[in-house]
Amino acid sequence: MKNLLVAIDRRKDAEQLIGHAIKIAKLTDAKIWIIHVMEGEPDDFLAREAGPQYVYEKRAKERKDSQLQIESWVEEVKEKYSIDIEGFLIQGEVVKSIKKIVAERNIDLVLAGHKKRNLLYSLFTANKKKDLIDDLRIPLLAIPLP
Template identity: 60%
Template structure:
C-alpha cells in the first residue's frame, strides 16, 4: 500500500483517521493523501441567479478554510511522522471526486470514518461507503469514530 487516501468529512474526526493512516504508511513506506470533498459553487450565470449571493460567498469562505485545514493536517503528518503527505480540497460530488483522485494518484486504500446512524435515516439516504467500494474496487478501511470532547 504505497498510496493511502484519508477522506475527511468533519475536521473533528480527522486526527482519528490520520492516526490509522500513519500506522499503515509506516509499515509500507506509503504516502498519505488527505482530502475533503465539498459542494462546488455553480459557475454558470443562470445557476448563480437562483440563490442569494451570500450563500455562494459563505460556501467559498468555508471551502477556503477547509482547504487551509487539510493542507495543515498534511503538513503536520510530514513534520511529526516524517511521512510524505498532501492535503487536497476537492469540489464536487463525493463518489465521483474520490473516484477521480483514486485513479489519478493510484490510491491503494481509502481510510474513512464510520458513525452509527439512525436506522430510519439510513433507509432513506444513500450509502456512500458502499457506493465507494462498488465503484472503486479497492479496499476501504472504515474507522469507528469516537466523539471528541
C-alpha cells in the same frame, strides 16, 4: 501498499483518520493523500443564478477554511513524522470524486470514517460508503467514529 487515501468528511474526525493512516504509512512506507470533498464551486458565475449572495459567501469562506485546515494537517504530519503526504480539496460529488482520485493517484487503500446510523436515517439518505464499496476496485478501511 504505496498510496493511502484519507477521505475526510468532518474536521472533528480528521485527527483519528489521519492517525490511522500514519500508522499504516509507517509500516508500509506509503504516501498519504488527504482529501475533503465539498459542494460545487461557489464562485462559478452560472451557479450564482439561483440563491442569495450570503449563501455563496458562506460557501466560499468554508472552502477557504477547509483548504487552510488541510494544509495545516499536511505540514504537521510532515514535521512530526517525516511522511510523504499531500492534501487537497475537491469540489463535486463524493463517490465520483474519490473514484477519480483513486484512479489518478494509483491509490491502494481508502480510509474513511464510519458512524452508526439508525434505520430511519439510512432509509432517507444516500449511503456513500456502500456506493464506494460497490464502485471501488480496492480495499476501503472504515474507521469507527465516536
